[in-house]
Amino acid sequence: MGRHSLPDHPRAGAPGPRPRARRRSVAIATVLVLTVAGGTAVVVRGGLLSFGASCRDRAVRLDLAASPDIAPSLKAAADRARDENVTSDGRCLDVRVRARDSSEVADDLRSGGKPDVQVWVPDSDVWVQRVSADTTSTRLTRAGNVASSPVGVAVVPSAAKSLGWPEKTYTWTELAGATLQDDRLRLGAADASRSATGLLALTRLTTAAAGTKDGGTQAAAMAKLLSQRTVDSDSQVLATLPRDASGSEQGNPKRNQALLLSEQSAYTHNASADADEHLRLFYPKDGAPRLDYPFTLVDDARLTTDESRAALRFMTLLDSTEGRALLTERGFRLEGKDASTALVTRAGGRAPQPYDDDPPEPDPAPAVQEALGMWTITVQSARITTVVDASASMAEPVPGTGRTRMDVTKASLLEALATFTSEDEIGLWEFSTKLDGNRDYKVLVPTKRLGDRVGDGTQRDRLSAAFTSLAPVPEGATGLYDTTLAAYEEAVSSYAKGKFNALVILTDGVNEDPGSISRSTLVSELQKATDPTRPVPLIAIAVGPEADKTELNQTAKAAGGSGHQVSNPSQIQSVILKAIVQAGSQT
Structure with a gap:
């Protein structure tokens, strides 16, 4: 494909993002990053970037930390940019992607130490909020969202059948109650203090319970039961499923029949599992929160102009046709796009599950903090x-x-x-x-x-x-x-x-x-x-x-x-x- 220029402006009449749920698109992010880059907007709009043949001799190095689930897609995009001599202001892009748990990066940034990355793509904005809430933390600048993935409850086939999948739909409290009250439908999750998936689901549960009689007691009881079946991270939670579909481990008390899981994680699991081991995915009818993968500049004041422009260039590559394909083929949804039926089916969803509903408004920070606080004292x-x-x-x-x-x-x-x-x-x-x-x-x-x-x-x-x-x-x-x-x-x-x-x-x-x-x-x-x-x-x-x-x-x-x-x-x-x-x- 040779060298690339920056993407053209959107065509007149091209469809835009849906109005409520797609506010923070990459297009908006571009404006933010251009502002951070200190004048880059004029350069880009004027088409004045020069692309020299010796771009590799003066490559712009960017270190990027990414959530382990999206790191392979970003690494593939970085490798393609390197192989095809994609340039920013005449200099090749050299983006080095490292997979790191979002909670670990957040802890490092909260300590206020000197960061070793210029860009961070956690799996959720809740990590950016947590870091930014601490005045001693490293400064972060949100620059848009790379992808998204709704959070639901993934269930093994036999348990899904008993719950009436896919015809029967549930609210969060109904679904959690069905799994937590029946020991045959053990519900597992990653630690909500280390997992955005676990925290977002827990917040939806506590928010829904708050509107019921004895809501606080009910929410605490749910958290207590759930805490007894947690693992440290998202990467470990799938390992708690039964090892085979024969049913020989269905009664094993150490194995879970249901998991709080993102659609993308269910997609990845099903892509490598035998057909009779495919998870079925329930999307709660009162709204599935979404992981939103914010593209975030780390301590932007210390970035050089070349680094800021290179970050912008890489982000636009992720919004190109090739970049979007690298994300969707690994089970991610795209900002401003309807859910692919093929993606949802591979992840275990099927109508009439409400998988294509607009996501609810993100839970306010106080609600997330309250859920995290309850979880902290429950687990610790x-x-x-x-x-x-x-x-x-x-x-x-x-x-x-x-x-x-x-x-x-x-x-x-x-x-x-x-x-x-x-x-x-x-x-x-x-x-x-x-x-x-x-x-x-x-x-x-x-x-x-x-x-x-x-x-x-x-x-x-x-x-x-x-x-x-x-x-x-x-x-x-x-x-x-x-x-x-x-x-x-x-x-x-x-x-x-x-x-x-x-x-x-x-x-x-x-x-x-x-x-x-x-x-x-x-x-x-x-x-x-x-x-x-x-x-x-x-x-x-x-x-x-x-x-x-x-x-x-x-x-x-x-x-x-x-x-x-x-x-x-x-x-x-x-x-x-x-x-x-x-x-x-x-x-």
Whole structure:
């Protein structure tokens, strides 16, 4: 084919992308990258790029990291550009593509270190958002989308038949419920903290569950069950399927009959599997989220003009006829194009599955973060020390209940305790004034694993008894400041690596100890005590009208946490879980 010039402008009357779901097309990306390239637009539109015969002597080197699923297509495009002497401003393109898990690249970029690539193509924009949300991260510039692939539930043939594929369609919650509630239809997934496929599906599940009664509890239960059948990455999840179609492994509890999977991954699996082992793909009728493969410039300020132009040139090659073919032949959908029936069929889809519906609007970042937070504390387990106000005011009645603040608080804490597993570590302090000599606080139950044996019972038994025995101290005041600092310093010093660590403080009043440190000193000391390598968010809950939420929020934020207020202690359980999820999404 010889040397190539940059692609011509679109022909008049050529069909454009569909209006809602195809906003970020490569055409838009071209404008963005031209802007980044600092004047390249004028050069391209004027056709002033020179193509010399000695382009290989001055090739422009670009290092590109790509998600493993799309890396082969990008490498094929790079090899073709190299073989055919494709040039940018008279210099040959030398694009070196490396396959790297998107989560690993995101972790490197979040550290703010010097990047070793100029271009990054992760499988989803959620990784770009995660990196960009951290002010210390390497700067990223989105430049469009290379391809897309919807996320659904892939099922082995026998299980698909029992679910009524392809005639029967399901919502996310219906489909997850059908697989999670029937042990014969075990659902597996990649870790949502390392897999955009897993995270996007989990977000759709939690979003759908939020609109139902007890939605938060239902979503947490789904996440807990799903977490028991996860693997580290997308590349490993297909290996959890039965090894043959004979049915000999269908009853193996270690094997999954259903997977959260992208259409492209199902396409690749089916392309190499025997016909009787082809996966069937369910596309949930309330919308299949899509992997969107953003073409992203890494620290564009350090790129030379030649590198920026070369990145633009390579991106336009991916949008050429040859480039699009390299993507579709490996099971990817194209931006602005209808789904190919042949592609969908090979991936395991078939009408009336809603495989060609427009994708839903991307879930907002807060929804994704909440899903990630819930997943984090579900998978990692937790280490939480609970500090409860035992001052005299906790004996005040809660209107309409016939019980005291302490009675309702204890009941709520016992309900919260029931949501934690044997692997979680929970402890209990109480505080008032001078409970232990001159100390305003007392450690009732040291923080330990709930399943550990303690005396004649377990840590859970010991905590249940301690919660039940909590009682207001007659004439006791609220020694809040000294207690908060002591509990936080202890929580940081005893940090458990690999778990979600947090400190929860519940109080119904303001600090009443005149001999304690001041609020400004407390905030300053908390900031000094925080350690980025040992994150322990402080979750402060104001119970009742006398507590100062503004003060608690200021204190909690100093330790990387959040303040909350409840009018009724019965709300404590849900607030604790919500605050833990919120804090977990930031770790």
